[in-house]
Amino acid sequence: MSKRLYVTPYRCIDCKVCEQACSLAKTPVPGIPAKPRVQTFKVDDQTNFVLLCLQCDEASCQKVCPTDALVRNPETGAIEVNDRCIGCGFCVQACPFGCMDYDDIHNEYIKCDVCKGDPACAKYCPTGALVWDEKAWTDQEAKERTEKKSTDPFSIALEMAKK
Template identity: 45%
Template sequence: MQRALVIDPGKCTGCKQCELACSYEKEGVFNPAKSRIRVFDFHQNARFVPYTCTQCDEAWCQQACPTNAITTDAFGVKNVNDSLCVGCKVCTIACPFGTVNYNATTGKVIKCDMCGGDPACAKACPTDAIVYTDVEQAGYDKMAAWAKRTDAGAQAN
């Protein structure tokens, strides 16, 4: 069963607990700048949008990686294998969502890995704007459609 982070921006209050939880879980510090999920703040519209990797099916980051360092686990999550990543950053320009980023400290790229099946952001979210659930839930289809528009050819079927 594939599971995904389903994000409902309508429920987000902009508290940014998810960013703190993520940076603490992944980097050991409470520093939103190191978070792999980011809350965009459109204060003029009173809207907040949490944003992170959608773990797309045939992921651009994965396909572009020259050393096969990005693998898919049993839950469909795309993981960066640090021992294979050389830090070339091709995935960071290939991902049309901009959700793989270079970490100059480690010389590797980082992305959301769903915390190995127990995402800290979803646990920290007080309003259920971020929930960890089956991919068939509403919201995922929209992302999938968006993903399809970006492809150079068709996704393999």
């Protein structure tokens, strides 16, 4: 089984480390960070959320692209924007989750490509909200990871430190 990017929303503490890591990892020009492909939100007092591309099976972005510039990488399973992009922006409009974006600083269309198999966000996530792993979780585990509300940052940090 190939590796995947697992998201555990309740572990997110909205620390924005993933955003920064992404920004720096995807910088095309050194010194000018890119717009991050991943984003964390503070939805309410108890809830933080981390969101990145779902790599849909039947991806809208892929379907509307007029030049087939969005192609799934068979090794990572992620859809990547390649150099065929002509910048029409149809994908941004079509993605229902807002995961296609336009980086107006570097003038390019961006989406998460799991860093070609080495996602910086997961590497630097301090709380395990983002994990790049190939383990198959049990149903119970998966349920827990998606449904449990985020708790206070300190207890999570403590938990991480123990591991």
